[in-house]
Amino acid sequence: MTNLTVVELSRLQFALTALYHFLFVPLTLGLSVILAAMETVYVITGKPIYKDMTQFWGKLFGINFALGVATGLTMEFEFGTNWSMYSHFVGDVFGTPLAIEGLMAFFLESTFVGLMIFGWDRLSRPAHLAVTYLVALGSNLSALWILIANGFMQYPVGASFDPDTMRMQFTSLYDLIFSEDAQAKFVHTSIAGFVCAAMFVMGISAYYLLGKRHRAFAARSFRVAALFGLISTLAVITLGDALGRSDYLLQQTKIAAIEGLWHTTRPPYEPWKLVALPDDATQSDVFSIGLPYVLTPLVTHSFTEPIPGIIELEQEARPKIVNGIQAVLALQDYARTRSPEALAAFRKNEDDMGYGLLAERYAPGQDLAAITRADLPGVVNHTARATIPNVFVEFWSFRIMMALGFAFLAVFAFAAYFSLRNRLERHPWILWLAMLSIPLPVLASEFGWIVAENGRQPWTVFGWLPTFQSASTHSVGYLLFSLIGFALIYTCFIAAELYLMFRYARIGPATGAPAETPHAAGPMAAGTSGYAGKPWQ
Amino acid sequence: MELYVALKVIWAFLLGVLLTGLAVMVGMDMGVGIMLRFVGRSDLERRAALNAIGPHWDGNQVWFVLGGGAIFAAFPTLYATSFSTFYVVMILLLFSMILRPLAFEYRSKLDAGRWRATWDWAFLVSGAVPMFVFGAAFGNVLQGVGFHFTWDGQYFQDESFIWYVLNPFAILCGLMSVALSLYQGGTMLVMRTEQPIAARARRIAVAGGLIAALLFAIGGIWVSLMKGFVFTAPVDPAMAATPLNGPSVARQAGAWLGNFHAHPALWAIPAAGFLGMIAGPLALRAGFAVLGWWLGALASVGTIFTVGVAMFPFLMPSTTAPAQSLTVWNASGSAYNLTWMLVFALIFTPAIIAYTGWAFRVMRGRVKTDSIAHDEHSY
Structure with missing residues (x-):
């Protein structure tokens, strides 16, 4: 089981030494x-x-x-x-x-x-x-x-x-x-x-x-x-x-977080937030002051393309998480058995494997195999939130x-x-x-x-x-x-x-x-x- | 032979070349750092010794950086596992190693006794610790390291790090590495400094070379008696690079001599090492410093390739999960990666050798003690 304190300390050390190097x-x-x-x-x-x-x-x-x-x-x-x-x-x-x-x-x-x-x-x-x-x-x-x-x-x-x-x-x-x-x-x-x-x-x-x-x-x-x-x-x-x-x-x-976009934008009016106090816990701004019509051309170089927002991106991640869990379980099976069936099962969802690995953090005992039908929505919710x-x-x-x-x-x-x-x-x-x-x-x-x-x-x-x-x-x-x-x-x-x-x-x-x-x-x-x-x- | 197998063997050989380059070029600078306080009695003498390697230490240090990068790319699992299992000693190596660039660049920039004395100690530490750890790593790997992998390729350490610094064989290897670096550094100072620095450096170098020969002999006997590792089932050298499905491996006394028994011509490698360690000091005493430098390089080649040949194809055997021992076959990069890396190595290595040689030629000649005081560029 991964010790999360060690991970956080490793991140801290890498971040500090990298910023110092730079x-x-x-x-x-x-x-x-x-x-x-x-x-x-x-x-x-x-x-x-x-x-x-x-x-x-x-x-x-x-x-x-x-x-x-x-x-x-x-x-x-x-x-x-x-x-x-x-x-x-x-x-x-x-x-x-x-x-x-x-x-x-x-x-x-x-x-x-x-x-x-x-x-x-x-x-x-x-x-x-x-x-x-x-x-x-x-x-x-x-x-x-x-x-x-x-x-x-x-x-x-x-x-x-x-x-x-x-x-x-x-x-x-x-x-x-x-x-x-x-x-x-x-x-x-x-x-x-x-x-x-x-x-x-x-x-x-x-x-x-x-x-x-x-x-x-x-x-x-x-x-x-x-x-x-x-x-x-x-x-x-x-x-x-x-x-x-x-x-x-x-x-x-990344771009949604940079611009603090909780929801997918509505071009072309969508304001570019000059100042805001984004609150990650409630996924909303405490306040924000924006310049209308600036955001869309600034980011997309067009006046019509919408930029996906955080809440929508989390929704998009949910099916990937479910598939990813299947991919990791199949991979585990393949590692043990080297069977062609397990490999085929893995191949079906391999593009979403990363999301399955991410879900391990929120699975009971960090074990995907231990997720019950009742646990699944909770695990998916936590994992989706974690993709931001x-x-x-x-x-x-x-x-x-x-x-x-x-x-x-x-x-x-x-x-x-x-x-x-x-x-x-x-x-x-x-x-x-x-x-x-x-x-x-x-x-x-x-x-x-x-x-x-x-x-x-x-x-x-x-x-x-x-x-x-x-x-x-x-x-x-x-x-x-x-x-x-x-x-x-x-x-x-x-x-x-x-x-x-x-x-x-x-x-x-x-x-x-x-x-x-x-x-x-x-x-x-x-x-x-x-x-x-x-x-x- | 299948292309992938050839690539794995070539990269195992190049790994040896890189480690040898590190031992010779970095070892030389480290040796100068260790003996700095002893060959230089006055500040000017110490500066002369530093400036003998001053224009080159930075380029030499890249052998160390490149060694890390090449292991990362060519043997990713070895890089991941060895650096992590040896965490505490690696961090100590790193702490001492990063003192050196500053010691060179900053020491002589202030004319204060305590400032310079502090950096002189930094040179001693940042020379002795990395060379000791470098040698001790060979000692530890020869004896096997306690680690295993879970299904996804994550390693787990199965023993205390204390063992890595306190086991007698590793200490012997560490001391031998320090002795060789003293030899290489001393030889450089004989070539590049004036009396009396050169004479003091020569005494240290001669002692370093002969001590290294003695430790190499003791180490050789020790290795022939210790438990080595050997495959007990046929292994496919072209296997996919993963330590998770390896064939069974056994530990046997004397197994590290297996390759020498199978190919007696390989005995020439340790013999070359001995030749370098004994003929080198003789050449130095007879006044052939350049020859002595190259004999020192031969000693490093002999030592590192002796270890490589003894262990081949093992890179880092595991004592707690021998079947998951890291080998040339199961820890390497993919064929595509090894091919491209080889292309880059073939293009750039001749260029590196050429311009390094040119840099040494431009800066040739002895460092004059009296000219340092007037040259504001010198260290």
């Missing part, structure tokens, strides 16, 4: 591209200031990169250490993109990042530029393969369930790679990383401009970042819209992410405008805004992942394997041991990372006639330099 990944993805752009300008123009820019931002890249690598190891381990049933069930198809990621991307990125940092004096300019390009290529290719793997969890294509091995078997590499969900998600996610990096570079440059230090250096970095950020933000919003449409086609429970992700979390995570995305558009637009007209120093408010916005794109990315993965619930493999069936059969003690360990180590890590990041950002680039160089004696000494940089302390 504090660092977006900056790696985006900064590697910005470094490549800066170094390209250096190699073409030969102006040393662009070399200073590449080296300085490269140093901050390194501080961040180390944590991305370290916390990424955790992710690769956790499928095996905490999700053994999941790994067994989909390893044949899900493990493959991870292995290819190592072969094609991570080796490239990691081997050349050493040369990028250490190779300045040993490589010719074009050779070093090529190395920087390969680092950017490697990190973004790495994201591609990871998101292909994630795409399989969201929209499992390219594999089918095999009753002889009790797992999904890989059937089409093409379908896996070109999964609509994976592709939409890859571009949205990696370009969100570009936004994070652009805000990072722009914000720190704004800090120097406010303190009137490293002015030439900071003004150039600011401009590169503002333009890069503006283009990237536009792309992220457009691609996010495409991803939303792919969810509407492929993951209806938490609406409150989904609704608000999405809105926070989206609001932040549009806010970035405004910040980058103003920043680019004032930067191009050389009026930044007359408008310190935009510099302050840029500086204070540094953490926000990372925050938006985190909410994006909550939308994606909370919206996938109750499945680890959408429609096929329920989350509660996926975890390893550990004792609670094991989980407490690892959770407490992660909490301690990760807290120390982020403290060390932020400390170094702030310190090196304060010190600033090594050359370019700094107006005042902070004394490198201690962390507080850096803060005493002319500018009252209180937000940094």
Whole structure:
């Protein structure tokens, strides 16, 4: 019998370690591209200031990169250490993109990042530029393969369930790679990383401009970042819209939860809920304020298509649950007898097997065979309810992410405008805004992942394997041991990372006639330099 | 031979190659980390040792990542079961392993004694613990692990994790792994650092190689006496990959020597291991550091492939449900998956070897202690 506490703790651990990992990944993805752009300008123009820019931002890249690598190891381990049933069930198809990621991307990125940092004096300019390009290529290719793997969890294509091995078997590499969900998600996610990096570079440059230090250096970095950020933000919003449409086609429970749609919509009037307080328990809104006529075109890109609501989706799930229970019982029989009759019985309902596995949680003693005729409606009710992700979390995570995305558009637009007209120093408010916005794109990315993965619930493999069936059969003690360990180590890590990041950002680039160089004696000494940089302390 | 069987055997071989790559390349960096406090008496000396592997540790570590990914894809049930049954030790390995990227990147970024001393200890822990666990895993698997599967393929652990760290044979294997990594790391420092660091590293490497040879000999005798696993009924190597319907398996003393008795030419593999562990230190003493490095690699090849050949086709035998032991035949991926993985491996492995070699060539030569102090890029 599955211990639900262990499942919940395993989920908590995976969620926290994944969100933590993604504090660092977006900056790696985006900064590697910005470094490549800066170094390209250096190699073409030969102006040393662009070399200073590449080296300085490269140093901050390194501080961040180390944590991305370290916390990424955790992710690769956790499928095996905490999700053994999941790994067994989909390893044949899900493990493959991870292995290819190592072969094609991570080796490239990691081997050349050493040369990028250490190779300045040993490589010719074009050779070093090529190395920087390969680092950017490697990190973004790495994201591609990871998101292909994630795409399989969201929209499992390219594999089918095999009753002889009790797992999904890989059937089409093409379908896996070109999964609509994976592709939409890859571009949205990696370009969100570009936004994070652009805000990072722009914000720190704004800090120097406010303190009137490293002015030439900071003004150039600011401009590169503002333009890069503006283009990237536009792309992220457009691609996010495409991803939303792919969810509407492929993951209806997710889109219904994102928009808080308890009932199927009535196009075209149906309002888009701007603010609401959805209550999962009663399946209704405590209150909601909506914009009429916006929802249907926003989600479906048409004025006529209805979007299925939660209550209707639950109704649709009910026959699947009944069939799924039959499929799992037949599969159990087949595992024991290997009889063709049992196999035929399984084949009849195999597409609904996942719903049968989901129903196990609500069966007496988690045993489908123990369900009596009298129990069945209750089990089906509970299971149908369980097919819907938490609406409150989904609704608000999405809105926070989206609001932040549009806010970035405004910040980058103003920043680019004032930067191009050389009026930044007359408008310190935009510099302050840029500086204070540094953490926000990372925050938006985190909410994006909550939308994606909370919206996938109750499945680890959408429609096929329920989350509660996926975890390893550990004792609670094991989980407490690892959770407490992660909490301690990760807290120390982020403290060390932020400390170094702030310190090196304060010190600033090594050359370019700094107006005042902070004394490198201690962390507080850096803060005493002319500018009252209180937000940094 | 049927295509699927060939694919399974090829991937078992590639698993050995990956684990060897891990032992050599990651082992080298770990060895440097372990001996850092002993080869470097001053801060500058320690930095010189770190910068000898500084440009390469990140690329080397990918062997570890790729090892995990390849086991996940090529032997999914092995990945799922071994990582979960060894949970506590795997998490300890992970905790120590994730200290390393930060230790490299952060240690020399602050000029404070306690900060750097803390990271130096982190290097010791994050070198010794993973290498010990890596070796001990081989020790545990050779003796069999207590687990079984239910009908749906979910594993259950049938013994306490304490056994995995406290059993004497696993400890021996763990120590041997640490000794080999000290050898490999020491050799690298002999090539890449100046005196007196290189001389200290050489002493540690020589000791590491010879201790590894001694432990390998003791381990060999131990394995020949311990209860191995053997099929008692014919097994179809082309079987569907599931541990649920395996033929019966028995535990027999000396069973792990069966493959060697059947194919005496295989004795060349442990012999090659010994050759590496004994000729390596001799070569180092005679001043042939590069040769010594390659002999160290030979020692790792010999050790890991000795275990693989002894156990083949077993990967992780079960003591509590021997018929559900994981083997090359029943724990692998599908033929379609193994084929595509092989295609990618054939395309990208030569490229990886080429650019790794190029990276080592670009950074060749000894790390100069006095130049580190002036180079703001160095660790």
